[in-house]
Amino acid sequence: MSKVNILSLLAKKQSQQKFAVVTCYDASFAKLVENAGIDAILVGDSLGMVLQGHDSTLPVTIADMAYHTACVSRGCNRPLIISDMPFGSYNTTTQCLDNATTLMRAGAQMVKLEGGDWLCESIRQLNHAGIPVCGHxxxxxxxxxxxxxxxxxxxxxxxxxxxxxxxxxxxAAGAALLVLECVPRKLAAEISHALKIPVIGIGAGNETDAQVLVLHDLLGVTEKTARFVRNFAEGSSSIADALGRYNDAVADASFPADEHSFD
Known part of the structure; x- marks a missing residue:
């Protein structure tokens, strides 16, 4: 299968084909994610909680993100690899460009930034430098x-x-993807219809163009999960089977269901 890129994901939105995204942090799981047919991997700063044992994502560094991005990139070929810019790594446009460059050199094909219109200048600068951006x-x-x-x-x-x-x-500033987390499904639907770029939901209902979950959540490893999580390991014969079921459930819009959404 051909390499996933921002144009192929845009084509999926235009043809109303939903796609799945999952967080991943190492080469072994990256290969399993690829084999399941999942289109994109987010090397998430959630690693601070699920791998490092912190109670938030705030302690994660750019060095942590570069290390795990490199691990993931060595484990797969087809999925689009998106890497989180961690806390404090993009407070200025210069800092943002320098740190995003580090992640791209490590193997990312896109970086993700959390925040609103204050990021617009950084997004434009990243685009000028050849770095695609996912908003959040x-x-x-x-x-x-x-x-x-x-x-x-x-x-x-x-x-x-x-x-x-x-x-x-x-x-408008040039973001190619957008993550919407924990918003009412009516608002997520309005934004998904208003934007030309694909919108990836997590706790945002099933009218977004895609869904993302933390790997450890969908495999039932996390002890306490949020309402928007479904344990796909339940009833699955293997990790590979659970990832395939997640991919299929996103594609046919059976996940997220009403119980995973907010009004």
Missing amino acids: LGLTPQSVNVLGGYRIQGRDDNQAQAILKDALALE
């Missing part, structure tokens, strides 16, 4: 202390309109 709005875990915890975002009209405005601004 809604619940942004790096801002957990500002948000007051892991809470649903966009439930009141003003906040919902602010998220929509930010989404449009990020797209």
Whole structure:
């Protein structure tokens, strides 16, 4: 199968074909993800919690991200590899470009940034430098202390309109993908229909163009998971089978179901 890129994912949105994304942090699991037919891997700063044992993503460094990005890139060929820019690594456009370059050299094919329209200049600079960008709005875990915890975002009209405005601004600045985390499904649907770029949901209902889950969550490794998580290891014969079932459930829109979504 041919290598996944931003144009092939855009074509899926245009033809209304949903696609799956999963976090991954090493070569062995990257190969399993690839064999399951999953289109994109997010080397997530969630590694701070599921691998390093921290209670948030904040302690993760750019060196951590580069190391795990390199591990993933050696384990697969087909999926698009997206790497998280960790907390404090993109506070200025110069810092952002330098650190994104580090991740691209490690094997990323796109970087992900959390935040709204304040990132637009950095996104433009990254695009000029040949670095594709995935935005991230809604619940942004790096801002957990500002948000007051892991809470649903966009439930009141003003906040919902602010998220929509930010989404449009990020797209206009050159973002090629957008993650929406923990927002009401009605808002996620509105944003998905308003944007030309693919929107990846997590806790955002099933009208987004794609879904992403943390690997350890969908395999039932995480002891306590969020409402939007489904344990695909239950009833599966192997890790490979669980990943394949996840990919199929996203493709046929059976996941996420109502119980995994927020109103």
